[in-house]
Amino acid sequence: MKQEIPFTFDGVPMTGRVGDTVASALHAAGVMKLSSSIKRHRPRGFYCAIGNCSSCHMIVDGKSNVKTCVTPLRAGMKVETQTGKGVVR
Amino acid sequence: MIAKELVVIGGGPAGLCAAIAAAESGSRVLILDRSARLGGQLIKQTHKFFGSENQYAKTRGFDIAKILLSRVDTFADLIEIWVEATVVALYPDKVLTVVQDGKYIKIQAKAIVVAAGASEKFLAFENNDLPGVYGAGAVQTLMNVYGVRPADRVLMVGSGNIGLIVSYQLMQAGVKVAAIVEAAPRIGGYKVHASKIARLGVPILTSTTVLRAVGETCVKQAVTVKLDPAWKPIPGTESVHDVDAICVAVGLTPLTSLLAMAGAMTSYIPELGGYAPILTDEHESTLADVFVAGDAAGVEEASSAMVEGRLAGLCAAKRLGYPHADFDDIVSECHAQLAGLRNGPFGCKTCAGIAKMREVRDHAR
Amino acid sequence: MLDKFGFATPEQVASRFFTEEVLKKPKAILECYEDIPCNPCVTSCPTGAITIGPDINKQPVLDPDKCTGCAVCVGACPGLAIMVAQIKEDRAWFKIPHEFLPHPAKNELWDAAGRDGRLIGVAKIEGVVLSPKTKTAIVTVSIEKAQLLRFATVVTKHA
Numbered sequence A: 001m002k003q004e005i006p007f008t009f010d011g012v013p014m015t016g017r018v019g020d021t022v023a024s025a026l027h028a029a030g031v032m033k034l035s036s037s038i039k040r041h042r043p044r045g046f047y048c049a050i051g052n053c054s055s056c057h058m059i060v061d062g063k064s065n066v067k068t069c070v071t072p073l074r075a076g077m078k079v080e081t082q083t084g085k086g087v088v089r
Numbered sequence B: 001m002i003a004k005e006l007v008v009i010g011g012g013p014a015g016l017c018a019a020i021a022a023a024e025s026g027s028r029v030l031i032l033d034r035s036a037r038l039g040g041q042l043i044k045q046t047h048k049f050f051g052s053e054n055q056y057a058k059t060r061g062f063d064i065a066k067i068l069l070s071r072v073d074t075f076a077d078l079i080e081i082w083v084e085a086t087v088v089a090l091y092p093d094k095v096l097t098v099v100q101d102g103k104y105i106k107i108q109a110k111a112i113v114v115a116a117g118a119s120e121k122f123l124a125f126e127n128n129d130l131p132g133v134y135g136a137g138a139v140q141t142l143m144n145v146y147g148v149r150p151a152d153r154v155l156m157v158g159s160g161n162i163g164l165i166v167s168y169q170l171m172q173a174g175v176k177v178a179a180i181v182e183a184a185p186r187i188g189g190y191k192v193h194a195s196k197i198a199r200l201g202v203p204i205l206t207s208t209t210v211l212r213a214v215g216e217t218c219v220k221q222a223v224t225v226k227l228d229p230a231w232k233p234i235p236g237t238e239s240v241h242d243v244d245a246i247c248v249a250v251g252l253t254p255l256t257s258l259l260a261m262a263g264a265m266t267s268y269i270p271e272l273g274g275y276a277p278i279l280t281d282e283h284e285s286t287l288a289d290v291f292v293a294g295d296a297a298g299v300e301e302a303s304s305a306m307v308e309g310r311l312a313g314l315c316a317a318k319r320l321g322y323p324h325a326d327f328d329d330i331v332s333e334c335h336a337q338l339a340g341l342r343n344g345p346f347g348c349k350t351c352a353g354i355a356k357m358r359e360v361r362d363h364a365r
Numbered sequence C: 001m002l003d004k005f006g007f008a009t010p011e012q013v014a015s016r017f018f019t020e021e022v023l024k025k026p027k028a029i030l031e032c033y034e035d036i037p038c039n040p041c042v043t044s045c046p047t048g049a050i051t052i053g054p055d056i057n058k059q060p061v062l063d064p065d066k067c068t069g070c071a072v073c074v075g076a077c078p079g080l081a082i083m084v085a086q087i088k089e090d091r092a093w094f095k096i097p098h099e100f101l102p103h104p105a106k107n108e109l110w111d112a113a114g115r116d117g118r119l120i121g122v123a124k125i126e127g128v129v130l131s132p133k134t135k136t137a138i139v140t141v142s143i144e145k146a147q148l149l150r151f152a153t154v155v156t157k158h159a
Helices: A022-028 B013-025 B038-042 B061-073 B138-145 B162-173 B190-198 B257-262 B304-318 B327-341 B345-364 C008-014 C040-044 C072-076
Strands: A004-009 A011-017 A057-060 A065-066 A077-080 B001-007 B031-032 B079-082 B085-090 B095-100 B103-114 B118-120 B131-134 B152-155 B178-183 B202-205 B209-216 B220-226 B237-244 B245-248 B253-256 B265-269 B274-277 B290-292 C027-030 C082-088 C090-097 C109-114 C119-130 C137-144 C151-157
Touching: A004 A022, A004 B079, A022 B202, A065 B061, B001 B013, B001 B245, B001 B304, B013 B031, B013 B038, B013 B079, B013 B103, B013 B304, B031 B061, B031 B085, B031 B202, B038 B061, B038 B138, B061 B138, B061 B304, B085 B103, B085 B257, B095 C137, B103 B304, B131 B138, B138 B152, B138 B245, B152 B162, B152 B237, B162 B178, B162 B245, B178 B220, B178 B237, B190 C082, B237 B274, B253 C119, B257 B290, B265 B345, B290 B304, C040 C072, C072 C082, C090 C151, C109 C137, C119 C151, C137 C151
Parallel strands: A004 A077, B001 B031, B001 B103, B031 B079, B103 B290, B131 B245, B152 B178, B152 B245, B178 B202
Antiparallel strands: A004 A011, A057 A065, A057 A077, B085 B095, B095 B103, B118 B253, B178 B209, B209 B220, B220 B237, B265 B274, C027 C082, C082 C090, C090 C137, C109 C119, C109 C151, C119 C137
């Protein structure tokens, strides 16, 4: 079994595995909804998994609009659901 | 601003072959790729490739990636690799903006090979934005790159090679494929791929499409409908499939956004997958010293992407003053290989697309 | 049929088989019914029994006199479109590619399917060779001779 990587999703502790992206770890943990549409707030999962579409934008370590499907999972990452267009800090 | 000789955008089959060919010629090369590892979509192709030995036929895609990467490694003194490096801008003076590790980096290139690949097309149907509606390639990435089982029961939409291959790989991963639906009256991909699936009992439903996804927060069901010869849904022919994922495999479109931003001429050519760049026979765009190879030049197979990459890499290196010792021989061999791959009934679509592209090109001159 | 459902017609299948006399020895059955750019069957054949010609888009043709039934092409074909067939007394023997885990094991009984996926009976696993290079298992199976032209693959272990 590959080494586990701890992270949090909306404050809930979770674990992924070495080689995971943020989105693949979430999917393996049963999290289907990654973002929501900007106007009607419809749930969105990932679509392309290679960084082309924008269906998997989330807040990672405080940064908005992170393409979680191509962002390697790192220990201690704080992953949060993003609403709206996100905030540039 | 960092100065570089040849910059290759994208480390997939086309980009790697371009980098190898340019390094063989003596050019210094920088490969930029937005993902954490090189190989592009080859790394998730677990099936054996078609073509001839020149394009590594009968070798599985991920093994081809390993072969190409070990070739790249032999040029460690010439080829530099940046991963998790996304090219976000390309300017007509061959300046690139790259985002890596949260920082913007500007690069002045002498020549560029754009091998950015393609993106999956989408399909309009009710609730197509529900989680559980995936691009077929995404599902392939999830299971073959990350080892995550994407779903329990899948409806595949589209019977091109991607739809057929991913259906087979889903079954290998232990996922049930409820059916493959195809709006056209005929199966789109290679029949040998279709036969692999048919003999395992998965129905391929031609003249059928997906009408809507059902579910509140994720896909619970898919409703399909039969189509008449004019591709209109036939009322009363709806059927409901209990699935937790709908895979959309309705083709790819070239990623030409960087080229368009820099002002390279593109044209809408359906046979090449959408907006495709206008290229010379040496795969140079309408911007001098900016070459294009692989799916970014028009959607095709990985086998032809590798040959195109080789061609573009050789020509770009020559432009920089590094003509390969056997330049003429290798270039004509590349053209012969491409002609061979495109000679059959599947390749004629690409040939038609290239003919249209050349028409636009010659008209513009 | 092939275009619409993905499996060949009985006529197409029959056109790729050989007479019972020829099939007393194992022969490759090339079920490639479409012009696609591909030729590993030709380059892998150790006896030069398969020809396509200069245009790799053409369909392969087998010379049964040269074919030894070695099944190298079975593991080489990217389309998994080749099987080796042989008639031994009252049973039809096949060497087929297998890419699902777990692979069958020798002497097991497996449910057999035809090209349309319908179950046609029970086949006996006579042997399994796993090629580390191609990562495709070549499974030798036997089934009653009447299924010679219908057998396509084994799907699950017989309950």
